[in-house]
Amino acid sequence: MKSVTLILLALLLCGCENPFATRSADPPSIRRGTWEDPTFYDAVLRNLENSYNEQIIDNFTDCLSENFRFFPDPEDNAQYPGIFDDWGREEESDVTHSIFTSGTTTGFIELALVDTTMEVYFYPSGDSVKAEVIYDLTVEQEKVSAPRHMAGRAIFFIFEGTGGIWTMSRWEDSKADFSDSCSWGELKAVFAGG
Amino acid sequence: MLKVRGRLLPCFLFFVAGSALPAMGSEYGLTFNRDNRTYRWNNFLQYTGPVGQKMQVHASGNLSKTLIKSASGFSGADRWQDSYSLSAVLDYLLTGWSTIGINLAHQENSVNRGEITTRTGTLSSSIAFHPRPSIRLEQFVGGKLDQKKQPNTDSREEGLSYGLSGSWQPVIPKTRATLKVALSGDKLTAGHSSSHTLQATVNRQLLRGAKIILSFDDQKDGRTNLFGPPEATVLKRQDRIGRALSLKIELPLPRDHRLHLSLSSTDRRIEYSLPEGPDEEAAEQNSRKTLQGLSAQLIGHTMKNLSFTGDFALQGGKNDFGRDINDEDLEEISLSGSLEATLSSRDSLAIAGQVARTSYDTPHPDNFNDRDNYRSAAKLSYQHTFHTALRLVVEATVNASHLVYLRSQRSANNNWGRLYAIYPAVHIRPLENLRIQQRFSISASYTEYDFEDLFTDIKSNIFRQATTTTNLSYSLADELDISFGYSYRAEDFGRLVREEGWVEVLSWDKSFQNVDFSISYPLSRRLTVSPHLGYGHRKEYDHHQGQRHFKSRLRSKHIGLSGQYSLGLDNDMNFSISRSVEYATANPKRIFDRLQLTLQHAF
Numbered sequence: 001m002k003s004v005t006l007i008l009l010a011l012l013l014c015g016c017e018n019p020f021a022t023r024s025a026d027p028p029s030i031r032r033g034t035w036e037d038p039t040f041y042d043a044v045l046r047n048l049e050n051s052y053n054e055q056i057i058d059n060f061t062d063c064l065s066e067n068f069r070f071f072p073d074p075e076d077n078a079q080y081p082g083i084f085d086d087w088g089r090e091e092e093s094d095v096t097h098s099i100f101t102s103g104t105t106t107g108f109i110e111l112a113l114v115d116t117t118m119e120v121y122f123y124p125s126g127d128s129v130k131a132e133v134i135y136d137l138t139v140e141q142e143k144v145s146a147p148r149h150m151a152g153r154a155i156f157f158i159f160e161g162t163g164g165i166w167t168m169s170r171w172e173d174s175k176a177d178f179s180d181s182c183s184w185g186e187l188k189a190v191f192a193g194g
Numbered sequence: 195m196l197k198v199r200g201r202l203l204p205c206f207l208f209f210v211a212g213s214a215l216p217a218m219g220s221e222y223g224l225t226f227n228r229d230n231r232t233y234r235w236n237n238f239l240q241y242t243g244p245v246g247q248k249m250q251v252h253a254s255g256n257l258s259k260t261l262i263k264s265a266s267g268f269s270g271a272d273r274w275q276d277s278y279s280l281s282a283v284l285d286y287l288l289t290g291w292s293t294i295g296i297n298l299a300h301q302e303n304s305v306n307r308g309e310i311t312t313r314t315g316t317l318s319s320s321i322a323f324h325p326r327p328s329i330r331l332e333q334f335v336g337g338k339l340d341q342k343k344q345p346n347t348d349s350r351e352e353g354l355s356y357g358l359s360g361s362w363q364p365v366i367p368k369t370r371a372t373l374k375v376a377l378s379g380d381k382l383t384a385g386h387s388s389s390h391t392l393q394a395t396v397n398r399q400l401l402r403g404a405k406i407i408l409s410f411d412d413q414k415d416g417r418t419n420l421f422g423p424p425e426a427t428v429l430k431r432q433d434r435i436g437r438a439l440s441l442k443i444e445l446p447l448p449r450d451h452r453l454h455l456s457l458s459s460t461d462r463r464i465e466y467s468l469p470e471g472p473d474e475e476a477a478e479q480n481s482r483k484t485l486q487g488l489s490a491q492l493i494g495h496t497m498k499n500l501s502f503t504g505d506f507a508l509q510g511g512k513n514d515f516g517r518d519i520n521d522e523d524l525e526e527i528s529l530s531g532s533l534e535a536t537l538s539s540r541d542s543l544a545i546a547g548q549v550a551r552t553s554y555d556t557p558h559p560d561n562f563n564d565r566d567n568y569r570s571a572a573k574l575s576y577q578h579t580f581h582t583a584l585r586l587v588v589e590a591t592v593n594a595s596h597l598v599y600l601r602s603q604r605s606a607n608n609n610w611g612r613l614y615a616i617y618p619a620v621h622i623r624p625l626e627n628l629r630i631q632q633r634f635s636i637s638a639s640y641t642e643y644d645f646e647d648l649f650t651d652i653k654s655n656i657f658r659q660a661t662t663t664t665n666l667s668y669s670l671a672d673e674l675d676i677s678f679g680y681s682y683r684a685e686d687f688g689r690l691v692r693e694e695g696w697v698e699v700l701s702w703d704k705s706f707q708n709v710d711f712s713i714s715y716p717l718s719r720r721l722t723v724s725p726h727l728g729y730g731h732r733k734e735y736d737h738h739q740g741q742r743h744f745k746s747r748l749r750s751k752h753i754g755l756s757g758q759y760s761l762g763l764d765n766d767m768n769f770s771i772s773r774s775v776e777y778a779t780a781n782p783k784r785i786f787d788r789l790q791l792t793l794q795h796a797f
Contacts, residue, residue: 019527020551022566022598028606028645035607037641037655039687057563058607074275074305078312078342081419082432094481097520119230119786120748120776127706145428163613163639164657164685174262174273192479 033059038166041120041129041158045113048168052111052137055100061093065159065167068092072185073152073175080189091192092171098191102141110138113154129166131156137184146190147182151175154184221764221796228789231263245284253282276304295320297334313341316355328363338380353382368399384429387417405444412437418469428468430476435463451494458487478516485511485524499536505529519558526552544575562603568596585621598644608644609654613637627669635661642690654690656698659683673722675714682707688737702745704734710752720760726772728752746779754788764796 033056036043044063051060068089077084103109112135119130137150157170175183220241227234236258245251257278279302285295300315318336323329338355342348357378364371372395379388395409416433440458447453462483466476489507496502509526528550535543549570556563571593578586593613599605615637622630639657646654663681670676686703690696712726730750736743754772761767774786 020549020568022551022568022596023600025598025600025605025608025644026602028648029602030606032606032649037687039657074303075310078303078310082417101519120750163637164659
């Protein structure tokens with residue numbers, strides 16, 4: 001009786017559609033976007049730069065670790081109270097998605113990361129890097145109140161994880177001391193609802 | 195300078211006043227930290243103590259300053275960030291079940307020595323009742339000052355700050371129930387904020403050990419503020435609303451098995467409006483995420499030394515954004531299980547596995563992000579104790595994932611990821627005061643792109659890694675410890691080319707070696723010091739057309755000294771100073787200095 005039940009159960013399972021199967025995809029019609037496998041820490045910065053310039057959100061999100069945190073410039077924290085509380089991977093991804101879909105012309109975003117200083121920490125379990133960069137970002141978007149030119153300094157903490165893949169776990173933003181420029185954090189704050 | 199002195203004075207007086215009071219659980223601390231171009235100072239004081247028989251005072255102060263030398267990289271100007279906070283609470287016990295109090299709080303943050311300053315001050319009175327052990331009510335009301343000073347705009351707001359909260363834990367047989375309600379907010383000249391919370395939980399024991407748990411959580415935080423750049427500030431209201439409802443049932447089954455069933459629903463919303471009411475433009479930033487879940491877990495013991503769990507979960511939800519193009523629906527199904535067996539007094543085995551799929555569907559025709567994400571994982575752990583001084587632990591994992599974008603605009607990056615890894619480790623303790631750990635790991639991570647044949651550039655790849663780590667710690671005497679560590683890691687990366695199966699074309703390889711040594715030594719009864727040394731070495735090679743070419747070398751030396759000076763019961767001074775030097779191919783020598791001093795005194 002037991003074996004009959006097992007056979008019936010097996011037949012029933014065989015007759016069902018596999019609930020874990022993925023759906024089939026259409027063959028690609030456009031390019032992949034510029035992406036380097038992040039098996040070196042500096043590739044994470046190049047991928048971040050390219051994801052902005054090509055507005056490919058997945059390439060951007062793949063630069064962030066699961067426990068990602070963004071820390072704005074203290075001036076932005078004062079200017080946009082409460083916006084940056086508990087700003088993690090989900091908030092970063094949602095806001096960047098909104099920035100990427102805010103313009104219509106080709107190349108409406110231009111990002112340059114320059115003067116990179118890397119500080120490497122060796123750990124047997126996987127290295128970590130504190131990367132300090134100067135950024136210059138132009139977003140010719142259609143949201144009237146949002147800034148269009150951003151400049152400043154960003155500190156990225158990049159860690160080597162499973163499979164030798166490097167991701168960014170912490171981003172500290174610092175605005176430039178030009179009176180007419182805004183910070184990256186301010187752009188995010190405006191798109192987050194400020 | 196006078197301004198800084200003016201701000202420091204209250205803190206200094208607070209420290210002095212605090213030190214003079216008869217103490218009960220009070221302490222102060224000083225910390226200085228330097229990390230290359232960043233300098234941080236932090237002082238804090240906490241005091242809790244009785245004043246007479248019916249009064250109790252709680253006071254705390256914090257002063258911190260941060261200096262970033264040559265901060266922004268453009269003009270090379272230094273950047274200062276200062277903040278200090280003070281709070282004092284004086285409680286008076288009116289009766290055995292009621293307390294009244296006065297609360298004072300002040301917080302100030304300043305950037306670039308007053309270029310931007312925010313100040314918040316509150317003075318309020320409070321009353322608390324707990325007429326029965328199961329009921330507690332608290333209320334406060336007072337005045338609040340909120341001041342913001344910026345180069346182009348100054349703002350000063352005054353108004354009311356209020357709060358009301360209560361909790362009730364009714365006494366019902368076989369039931370634990372809790373109800374919590376809280377309401378608080380500020381009503382200032384322009385900016386308003388409000389927060390309300392409602393939490394209810396009922397946990398009831400049913401027949402034969404069965405249990406049912408129902409919980410509800412409702413939270414709404416709203417604030418009206420000036421948002422946006424100084425030239426285009428807009429007064430907006432932001433409401434963050436979160437609701438969660440869950441029902442859990444725990445059922446006992448025959449043979450000591452248990453079944454847990456769970457239903458849950460969450461709703462998180464962020465809504466924007468203008469003070470005068472809803473606004474179409476403001477609502478473009480609204481977002482709403484809803485999620486409904488169903489899960490079942492079976493926990494059991496089939497034999498004396500064998501236990502297992504099985505989990506099944508279904509989730510469905512919707513991410514709804516103000517701009518419809520970003521909307522998406524999600525559905526997730528997952529199945530997991532684990533098995534733990536004690537094979538003998540010396541052997542144990544654990545096996546765990548999971549399979550899951552998450553699907554996203556985007557209703558808007560111009561959003562091409564419809565996608566499925568498949569994940570599976572299996573893990574095996576085995577432990578064998580040869581002897582009390584020798585133990586072997588082996589872990590092996592196999593993980594797989596498949597990312598599938600359905601639309602042709604996004605499917606170019608569809609790929610399979612597979613990771614195979616094994617981690618053996620040996621723990622040896624040949625002597626009571628000597629511990630040795632030897633760990634190894636070997637892993638291979640494959641990424642294979644689904645539509646590789648349609649592109650000229652190859653992205654499919656393999657990453658392989660092998661590591662060995664040795665850690666040794668030896669206690670020579672009480673508080674005299676030596677530790678040594680060595681690690682070696684080798685890894686390579688290559689493209690996977692499909693030619694009658696996959697063929698690897700190596701792109702690069704690198705190796706790492708790291709040695710560190712430290713000794714902890716009591717110089718005197720009060721002072722323990724710990725010098726440490728480290729050396730790291732990395733070599734990288736590129737591969738072209740089967741030839742290996744030297745790419746770069748990085749050497750890193752590290753020297754440091756840390757210590758602890760005991761100032762008596764619970765009072766310590768800690769210090770740490772270190773220098774790291776890096777030599778990299780074709781780069782100048784780089785030096786990184788760090789310094790930290792900490793003083794903590796309980797009185």
